[in-house]
Amino acid sequence: MSKLNTNILDTEIKYKLVYSFSNTEIYYIPSTKYKTNTITFFFIDNLRKETVSKNALIPAMLRRGCNKYPNMNEISLQMEKLYGASLDCGVIKKGEFHIVFFYAECISDDYIPVKIKYNNNQNIFRNCVDMLINIITDPIVKEGGFRPDILNQEREILKRLIEGRINDKLSYSIIRCIEEMCKDEPYGIYQYGDVHGLYEVNEERLYDHYKQLIYAHPLKVFISGNVSEENIEYLIKVLAEKRTKDANDNSQSYIDINYNHINNNQNLVININNQSSMCNKIKEVNEVFEVTQAKLSVGFRTNVYPKDKDYYALFVCTGILDGDMNSKLYKNIREKAGLAYYIFSSFEKLKGLFIISCGIDARNKKKTVELILEQIEAIKSGDISEVEYNSAIKSIETVINSIKDDQLQVVDFYFGQLLSGMDDDFDTLMRKVKNVSINDIVEVSRKIEPELIYLLSSGSEAYEN
CATH class of the missing domain: 3.30.830.10 (Metalloenzyme, LuxS/M16 peptidase-like)
Incomplete structure (x- = not known):
């Protein structure tokens, strides 16, 4: 476990690694330019046909609720209590990486009136951290798997999204061009997978994959805004307790990710054609x-x-x-x-x-x-x-x-x-x-x-x- 790097906390510079542990790295982008602080979790996987649908379903399932906030209404109420905090999650494709992300944004302490801040005796950033980590790490589980009714609903939503690609003709034509160019490469895989893949996943297999992704895959956390050293240390403490303890409880071995595709032109020979x-x-x-x-x-x-x-x-x-x-x-x-x-x-x-x-x-x-x-x-x-x-x-x-x-x-x-x-x-x-x-x-x-x-x-x- 690395020591907190405090040298960068008081200066407005580019991102810097402040802490690392157990396949997890935490970065801070200090800035007084914005009125909000953001926390973004990036779980990294390689783009693979056998996992792309599972990865797409996981954030869809987690945003539906956790044990502390068991439905989307409860999550919305908590965000209102945090002065209009916002939450988002999903999947993105970057090169041949498949990224599952979770993001929360809350108002900076600098913009909360002093009277409200001290009367309510609450730390907005820490409460936002608690909410986000609860949603990611404490889902509602039934008989060793995700709830089947929620899984069926989210499958249908993703199915409509996949089948509805054609509705945006401009975006569709670019996606199809890439798919045809890279049909024998991981990059040719659509970031939400395909309909067949969605229905191959049941609630138990999806929960097993969730545990591996959340506790074993590389995690990069980015904190952005004007955040105190104490608040950063709080995030590290809560996340380290969850990620290391739950990884051990679930017997997860850390996963290595393939980065070779980024620099695969080492022996490249270019043919110049007219x-x-x-x-x-x-x-x-x-x-x-x-x-x-x-x-x-x-x-x-x-x-x-x-x-x-x-x-x-x-x-x-x-x-x-x-x-x-x-x-x-x-x-x-x-x-x-x-x-x-x-x-x-x-x-x-x-x-x-x-x-x-x-x-x-x-x-x-x-x-x-x-x-x-x-x-x-x-x-x-x-x-x-x-x-x-x-x-x-x-x-x-x-x-x-x-x-x-x-x-x-x-x-x-x-x-x-x-x-x-x-x-x-x-x-x-x-x-x-x-x-x-x-x-x-x-x-x-x-x-x-x-x-x-x-x-x-x-x-x-x-x-x-």
Whole structure:
């Protein structure tokens, strides 16, 4: 068990490890900028078909109540008593990690009137800690398993969510592009699993998996805000008692998580192709559904990972492609050619994927794809203007500043840094971005390879020409 690191408690800096024990690490992001304090628990698993549905069901079951707060109404009443505290939980996919998270937010002591604070004689942060840990570690159990009636209800809710993916056509087209690109890789697994997986799980098996996840898997806890040393020590004390005692009681051995997929390009050999050969090797998937506007997604492998020296150059490269109105995609495809109703990109740094998405007339599919690939080729050949370069840097700076204004996004940023093995704060990240040269961007762009074209459209016009 590590000693509490008190050196960072009085200074506003980036996140810092303050305590660790039993496969658990507690980090603190000190800040007086926000009016609230947050506590976020991240339980880490690898994305696997056999556990993805179980992981998705666990937070759904736990939010329904625990022994101290046996239903959602009781939880809501407790949050009201804590001056409008909030609670959330769920699952997220980061690279090939599957993260089960629990989050609580409460008002900072600095913003509670002194009269109320002392008359009520309560510590909001500590009460919030107690509520969150009770919900996570003390679920209602019946005959060695979760309640079957609650499990049936939550299965149905998740089933509707999985089957309802198609209702958001834009999001669906990006998810399907990724699924087709990574169909033989863990990253191709949907974060909520599939309907079949939901119904393979019964209440006893789910409870057994819950115990392993909560007491044996790696846990990263992030505290954010203006929190006293005494309150941090209280969280550590309560959590350490629960996690170590219950792990021993449930005979759980600590689980190791595979991090190898983050840096799997150590022996990478890149083949540089011209545009015509690239077009010939890209896989195409066309899906028909009743849509008024076709959704096109083009998926690329960047072949660059967070700890690579050219990662920051890739970051700027994606900004030149899609940063603002001066970016190549917006300027040449939406504005000049008029081929897209919208166009944007998404970048998964932990997996090395880059997806360009746009809304088009399906008859313009071939022309749009060719023009998208031309923008990549332009960067590879050094066709980058000073305006494009400066606009990309400025766009990245704007995004970083917007993240700093959102407490939850700050936590997510630093959690992502932790998972990827990086050590940047916002200032060092921006300095490294500004040190990227145009030549660095050209070099890294030559590693980008297109892999898949996905089109969601209403019919045969997609196949014309």
